[in-house]
Every structure is written in structure tokens, then in C-alpha cells.
Amino acid sequence: MKKAALLGCGIVGGGIAIIMNENAAYLEKSAGEPVELKYILELRDCSDQPWADKVVKDFAIIENDPEVSVVAECIGGVGVAYEFVKRALLAGKSVVTCNKQLIAERGLELLEIAKAQKVFLLFEASVGGGIPLLRPLTNCLSANRIESLRGIVNGTTNYILTQMIQCGVSLDAALAEAQKLGYAEANPAADVDGIDALRKICILVDLCFGSNLPPEKVPTEGIRAVTTEDAQFADRMGYAIKLLACAARQDGDRFTAYVAPQFIKTTSLLGNVNGVMNAVSVTGNAVGECLFYGAGAGRMPTASAMVADILDTFRRGNGKKFINWGPERPERFVHPDDVPSRWYVRWSGSCSAPFAAACITEGTHSAAVTEPMLRSALDEMLRGVEILSVFRVCD
Numbered sequence: 188m189k190k191a192a193l194l195g196c197g198i199v200g201g202g203i204a205i206i207m208n209e210n211a212a213y214l215e216k217s218a219g220e221p222v223e224l225k226y227i228l229e230l231r232d233c234s235d236q237p238w239a240d241k242v243v244k245d246f247a248i249i250e251n252d253p254e255v256s257v258v259a260e261c262i263g264g265v266g267v268a269y270e271f272v273k274r275a276l277l278a279g280k281s282v283v284t285c286n287k288q289l290i291a292e293r294g295l296e297l298l299e300i301a302k303a304q305k306v307f308l309l310f311e312a313s314v315g316g317g318i319p320l321l322r323p324l325t326n327c328l329s330a331n332r333i334e335s336l337r338g339i340v341n342g343t344t345n346y347i348l349t350q351m352i353q354c355g356v357s358l359d360a361a362l363a364e365a366q367k368l369g370y371a372e373a374n375p376a377a378d379v380d381g382i383d384a385l386r387k388i389c390i391l392v393d394l395c396f397g398s399n400l401p402p403e404k405v406p407t408e409g410i411r412a413v414t415t416e417d418a419q420f421a422d423r424m425g426y427a428i429k430l431l432a433c434a435a436r437q438d439g440d441r442f443t444a445y446v447a448p449q450f451i452k453t454t455s456l457l458g459n460v461n462g463v464m465n466a467v468s469v470t471g472n473a474v475g476e477c478l479f480y481g482a483g484a485g486r487m488p489t490a491s492a493m494v495a496d497i498l499d500t501f502r503r504g505n506g507k508k509f510i511n512w513g514p515e516r517p518e519r520f521v522h523p524d525d526v527p528s529r530w531y532v533r534w535s536g537s538c539s540a541p542f543a544a545a546c547i548t549e550g551t552h553s554a555a556v557t558e559p560m561l562r563s564a565l566d567e568m569l570r571g572v573e574i575l576s577v578f579r580v581c582d
């Protein structure tokens with residue numbers, strides 16, 4: 188009998204409890220023996236829940252129980268979650284988590300502890316929710332030098348943008364709905380301001396480019412600046428507006444990374460990823476482009492990835508392959524403003540130089556998409572123009 192413990196029984200934790208109960212026969216087949224959820228650490232009142240008999244309020248009970256070989260962390264944040272994950276690893280237990288903040292900010296340290304303890308720290312659910320992504324990247328694509336990553340990695344903002352653009356719903360109303368559906372972070376500003384997507388691109392960069400990328404180094408913009416006027420121009424020009432998290436290898440061993448709302452052609456695959464769905468496009472030097480698509484947030488998709496990680500810790504045993512990356516190498520990071528891009532620009536007034544040829548007008552506003560250029564050259568070109576919005580164009 189394999190035994191696991193759950194830390195936190197909210198939206199995702201509740202999903203884990205459901206899967207471990209309802210899919211017990213499949214789990215047993217996969218693990219080779221029965222799998223039991225022995226404890227649930229939860230401070231809230233759970234007396235009316237079917238799993239009430241498993242609830243404990245003291246982490247030390249889990250930490251000191253040698254029968255528990257894996258702990259699933261669903262608390263979130265880097266406070267108590269960090270402390271308990273570290274203690275679990277030091278107690279010789281594997282840990283699985285969906286906590287992207289924890290992995291993006293403390294992953295390097297925690298992975299080293301896991302390696303020293305010969306246990307596993309697995310976090311498939313931290314990027315892309317239920318989409319199989321990190322394991323294919325680190326296993327199936329391991330023969331490649333990864334050249335670029337670009338993705339819609341935040342379900343809440345993709346849901347909001349889809350609702351705003353396709354149904355004319357306001358940002359606040361769409362966010363309230365996303366919260367009701369269990370997609371949003373405890374503090375939804377982390378979704379809307381791009382912070383959640385930032386943490387996810389840092390994890391992808393860490394895994395694919397091999398050195399730690401601290402989130403504070405990555406230029407990040409959320410979706411608050413996206414307006415219905417921009418959505419209308421985008422539509423007329425054949426673009427969708429998506430919050431994209433991007434990273435790409437530059438000359439030598441260097442790379443760039445950023446998070447920003449971007450114009451992307453409606454004829455592209457990513458341009459057609461709507462609602463809560465996520466998609467990540469990965470280009471490897473041998474395989475070419477691969478697209479990973481699926482439910483990026485929500486109770487059951489996220490729990491699906493976490494339970495699979497739990498099973499994986501049982502299957503692997505000690506001493507097999509570890510996921511890992513090295514310490515930060517700041518000299519590798521290229522600021523995205525130093526990489527040419529095409530830009531969408533909207534301004535107050537009619538079509539005029541320097542955009543006269545490629546520009547369209549709607550009411551009192553005009554908009555155009557530029558040729559590839561550095562941000563500094565764009566700013567120089569726009570001097571004296573009353574600019575209303577500027578977004579990158581993803582080619």
C-alpha cells in the first residue's frame with residue numbers, strides 16, 4: 188500500500204481527493220499496489236466532507252509518519268507552503284505541487300534538497316494545468332536544443348480576453364466569472380497583471396535553457412491596457428490579442444523572455460486558443476515546432492496532473508532521473524527591448540506619416556503594424572504622435 192498526504196483541500200486539493208477516491212482502481216493498476224490518501228492537512232472546518240476522517244491540523248503528524256512517502260502541496264504562495272515542502276523533503280518524502288510561485292522563486296533550492304535526499308519534487312501542474320507539458324519537455328524532447336517557447340499559460344486572462352473580445356463583456360465581469368469557475372489565483376491581480384504567466388515562463392526557461400531565471404528579471408505586462416478599440420482594430424487587421432509568455436534563444440548561449448499582451452494572427456494556432464484553454468508552442472532544433480494544448484486551469488485538470496505526479500513518485504523509486512537546473516547566469520539574459528519586433532500602434536488622428544501606407548482609421552483613431560524594429564527606434568519614430576496604445580506583434 189502506497190500512502191500520500193495532501194496539504195490544503197481547497198479547489199485543487201478537493202479535486203485530488205475526488206480523483207484518488209473515484210479512480211482508485213486505475214491508480215492501483217498504475218502504481219502496482221493500492222494507493223491511499225492517508226492525511227489531509229486543512230485548517231478549515233471539513234466535518235461535512237466525505238474525507239473528514241483524514242483531516243489533521245498539525246503538519247508534524249505527516250512529517251513524522253514513515254508510511255507517508257509523498258506529500259501533495261496545494262496551499263499556494265511561498266510562506267507556509269515553502270516551509271512544509273522543505274520539511275517534507277528533509278523528512279525523506281517526495282513532494283508534488285502545482286505552486287508556480289514556489290517553483291519559480293524557490294525551485295532551485297528545493298530541487299537541490301530533493302536531489303540530496305534522493306526524493307522527488309515534481310510540478311507538472313505548475314505550468315499549463317492539466318496539459319502534459321513539463322515531462323514531455325524534459326523527457327521526450329531531451330534530444331533537442333530548445334530554440335523558443337511561446338504560450339498562453341494563464342487560463343484566467345485568456346478567459347477574460349475571450350469574453351471581452353468575443354462577447355463584449357467588461358474585464359471586471361469576466362474576471363468575476365473566472366473566479367466563480369475556480370480559475371483565478373487567490374489574489375486575481377496575479378492573473379490580470381501577468382505575474383502568474385511570468386512565474387510559468389520562468390519555470391519553462393529554467394527547464395529548457397538550464398539556468399535559473401529570477402521572475403524579477405523578466406519584463407512583464409498584464410492585460411489591463413487592452414481596450415475594446417484595440418480588439419476592434421485587431422479584428423479588422425486579422426489578429427487576436429493574447430497574453431503571451433515568450434522566451435527565445437539569441438546569439439550564442441543567451442536568451443530573452445517576457446510576458447505581454449500581443450497581437451497574433453487569427454490564422455495561427457495560438458491565435459485560436461480561447462476561453463480557459465492554454466497552449467504552449469515549443470521549437471526544438473531537431474523536432475521543429477510542437478504544440479501542447481489543453482485545460483490550463485480549474486479543479487480537475489490541475490488535480491489530474493498532480494495525481495499523475497504522485498503516481499510517478501511511486502513508479503520511479505529512488506535514484507532515477509532528477510529534474511534540475513543550474514544557478515542564475517545574468518549574462519545570458521537579453522532584454523526584450525534589445526530584440527527587434529513588429530509593433531501595433533494606435534493613435535488619435537488620421538493616417539499620416541510614418542504609417543500612411545499600412546494604416547487603417549476607425550472614427551477618430553488610426554492604427555498600424557510596423558516593420559520589425561527595436562523599441563527604442565519605435566519610440567523615436569513616434570515622437571510627437573499622440574499614442575493611445577502599443578503592443579508587440581507575435582510573428
Ligand code: HSE
Nearest residue numbers: 341342343371372484
Ligand atoms: N490562475 C491560474 C490560471 C491557475 O488562470 O491559469 C492555473 O495555474
